[in-house]
Amino acid sequence: MEIRPILSALMRSKVSMILIGLQVALTLAIVCNALFIIHERLQRMDRPSGMNEADTFIISSTGFGQGFDVKSSQQADLALLRSLPGVADATSAITVPMSQSGWSTGVSLKPNQTTDTASTALYLVDAHGLSAYGVQLVEGRDFKPEEVQFKTFNERVVPTSVIVTRALAQRLFPDGDALGKQVYYDNEGPASTIIGIVERLQTPWLDSDFIDNSTLAPVLFPYGNATRYVVRAEPGRRDEVIKVVEQKLQEANPSRILSKVRTLEQVRAEGYANDRAMAIILGAVIFALLAITALGIVGMASFWVAQRTRQIGTRRALGATRFDILRYFQLENFIITSIGLVVGGVLAYALSLWLMSAFQAPRLPWHYVPVGFLCLWTLGQLAVLGPALRASRVPPAVATRSV
């Protein structure tokens, strides 16, 4: 292997080596961290909400007029919705996962506790809540119709029985015996009894640090004259059901305004729009950086081949085969890339430390850098292949041609 003579020749023309090496180093540092951020975002976007998202949609209804009674209207709408063909179940809801708006509260183990034991999102539903959301009950039981309270906007909501997510149950009762225990959603009481535990139901806030802590309470609570319904269609019938629901609700009360008809998939897409945009932008940055680096290597290698045509011919005249010439340029690129990668590896971890301190980002996992090494080595070898093949085709007779 010609590593030493190549290295000593490179040391004689340091500028080119430093330029390419620096480009490789910066590319590695940025690509590793950007890939990690993309991976983080994708993982975030992939978190399950706990709902049956494929078949579910939400629709809002606002009534008008002096005679409009929100309670009876809500009851009639729910009865209508549940009777429609293709509707698996429906409930009213003020909180929807990933929608970025809803209710939250603190929950304590004792009355008048100074600090809440946990924070939780509050889902106010009727006895069809679990079924309409499509969440999975893993312990205990569902709400009974007689447990459901109707509250108006000015009344305190203090449920006597609640269903909590497994994460919240674990947080409140780490020994795993939450079912049947009493907790406090209001400092002054009364206590609420945990009658069931569901596997998962995310809070509406995607950046929340208690995203898996949710409480379902048997309360119907219209927001003024507005009510939002969560409707779960039978598998595969969501889109046809949306049209029927809109039509039937409008027919039932022509003076109402129906709005914000969105599937849960749309809610998810809107909720994670920033994450998706970030992933796309970083992906484009990575692509651009890799392309610029590859083009830089191609350009520099092409320049070197053109500059060294006589030298290549001389090497061929002295006995180098075409493969020897090809290998020379590949090896030269490998050496430059390796030097850049060593510097880039240090830069990658340094950039990660800066992101950690400036943006509370998680630490870059160690394996990103070696994987980046492999990718950039491969990129460098592929980029230099064209010029190297051109060099290998330089005929040995070039050695005797006059300049």
Add this chain to the structure above:
Amino acid sequence: MLKMTHLQKVYRTHLIETYALRDFSINVAEGEFVAVTGPSGSGKTTFLNIAGLLEEFTGGSYLLDGVDVHGLDDNGRSRLRNEKIGFIFQGFNLIPDLNLFDNVDVPLRYRGYGAAERKRRIEEALGRVGLSSRMKHYPSELSGGQQQRVAIARALAGSPRLLLADEPTGNLDSLMARGVMELLEEINGQGTTIVMVTHDPELAARAQRNVHVIDGQVTDFDAEASLRQSSSAAAADTAIA
């Protein structure tokens, strides 16, 4: 050592054919020092390129140290070139970014010698041309004559059977040219066959034999006589056998 018979080299375009060598025959015996002379464009460099396996020919035959080079592929030609031939170029053709040690090392690496063997050969070759004390210097730090000496050391390091020199003193002043010529004579005196292309009659006169080339053909009587003599000797050998 080098036997070309009715060699032909034609450059073809879709419009014309140009004969660089036509019915070119020459026989160089082992240990000879032959000067090939001729005007510009006569075919001297084409001859040298073909002799050095740098170019292929289009007709005739060429035996190098008994090996028919016609059927060799590119790798075979590279290997044979590396093993049998040492080159000395008019422009020295040293690699500017390598020091003298590494310049002389270039053909030895392609030969596949181990590090110790290469070091021994490099030191010996550079010692032979009087530059062993400047191994770590770069070509740009040497005079033209010294650079050509390095090129000669590079050519000698692999112990070639044939040394091909293309206007070896063309870029040197008369004093340096004399020194290089004396070195070539010394090398030839030690048994290495030398074929030197030159347009300098004074240099050519110092060779054992002159071959004059005009319009791609050998016009020197001695060369043709030598070829006939060689053919007769071969026929006699066959008869005796």
